[in-house]
Amino acid sequence: MPLPSMKDVEPRELTLETEFKFRCHKGVKCFTKCCRSISILLTPYDIVRMKKRLGISSEEFLDKYTYMEFDEKSSHPLVRLKMLDDNEKKCPFVTPEGCTIYTDRPANCRYYPVGQGIMRKGTNDEPVNVEFYFFIKEPHCLGYQEDADWTIKSWKDDQEVSLYDDMNREWKEIQLRRDPFGKNLDSNKQAQIYTASFDMDRFRRFVFESRFLDIFDIDKEEIERIKTDDVALMKLGFRYVKYLLMLEETLKVKEKYKKK
Ligand code: SF4
Ligand code: SF4
Numbered sequence: 275m276p277l278p279s280m281k282d283v284e285p286r287e288l289t290l291e292t293e294f295k296f297r298c299h300k301g302v303k304c305f306t307k308c309c310r311s312i313s314i315l316l317t318p319y320d321i322v323r324m325k326k327r328l329g330i331s332s333e334e335f336l337d338k339y340t341y342m343e344f345d346e347k348s349s350h351p352l353v354r355l356k357m358l359d360d361n362e363k364k365c366p367f368v369t370p371e372g373c374t375i376y377t378d379r380p381a382n383c384r385y386y387p388v389g390q391g392i393m394r395k396g397t398n399d400e401p402v403n404v405e406f407y408f409f410i411k412e413p414h415c416l417g418y419q420e421d422a423d424w425t426i427k428s429w430k431d432d433q434e435v436s437l438y439d440d441m442n443r444e445w446k447e448i449q450l451r452r453d454p455f456g457k458n459l460d461s462n463k464q465a466q467i468y469t470a471s472f473d474m475d476r477f478r479r480f481v482f483e484s485r486f487l488d489i490f491d492i493d494k495e496e497i498e499r500i501k502t503d504d505v506a507l508m509k510l511g512f513r514y515v516k517y518l519l520m521l522e523e524t525l526k527v528k529e530k531y532k533k534k
Contacts, residue, residue: 288388288407290427296387297420300372304416308386309368314355316340318471318511319441320380321353322504325474327378332475339366342468349458350449351468355380381438387415388429390439392446403447405439441505444512445471451521463518470511470518474504477511491526 299305316324325335336342340353357363367375373383381390389408396402407426411418430436459467469477478500480486487497492510499506513524 288409288426290407290425290430292407292426294409294418294424294426294429295421296417296424296429297422298417299420302416302420304414306368306370306372307414308412309365309373311357311363312365314365314380314382316353316355316380316472317438317442318445318474318508319438319505321472322474322508323378324375324380326504327375332473336473344464345449348449348452349464351464351471353468353472381435381442384433384435384438385430386410387412387417388426392443392450394450403450441508444509448512448515448519448521451519459519466518467515470514471508474507474511478507481507481510489527489531491528 321332321335321340324339325332328335330338336353339356341356343352343354344350345352355365358366365373367373367379373379387410389410390405391408392403392405394401395404424432430439469480481500496506496510500510516522516524
């Protein structure tokens, strides 16, 4: 679950069939050691799940449990889980019994000790996004000494992480789409991208209380769905972010607003 340092990453090309031994359970001496002093990048879907689990608004969740930073290369806003300000810098959701939000834990926590990433290959004209995996081997983690056999695929199934991959794919692809001229986003755009990606309750107010639905041609059924469905709203948010970044014409402006 932590963002590994390069020394903890095993440089080996993995496939879904790659085998490994690992087991994590309450009996291991290191139980919950991995939930301290770590850097966990949260995806929009992680936040939808966690704020629902906690029964709080996205604004409250972001304010209480996260901090924001900007990606060095793209200047896109990113969100990380904030550790407690205690000696151990513990995750706010860990207890001696384990993770208190286990069934809604973030994708990075589900994958651990496997890491997952996405990179761009191919040419500028025909880019191909390739998902890849790696092992995170940190000295404190004793799970590798346990005797349980996995492949990357069976681990993913066991941790129910494929749904997260499906939900996160579009957002991860957006993170790869950097301005080809290396220009930084202005603060207004960064704020809009932050809201449309991570702050669903604020984004919903923006959609329904601004001129958004007057300007953009959004299907009636979708409008009904996004009134209550955070996942549908998150997907609209991805389209809005792509529109803002001028990556694709993901939203149609109504005829009356088109320049003649
Ligand atoms: S969210 Fe749960 S699994 Fe992830 S670091 Fe926190 S306590 Fe550990
Ligand atoms: S075995 Fe690894 S993943 Fe499991 S509790 Fe220990 S450090 Fe965390």
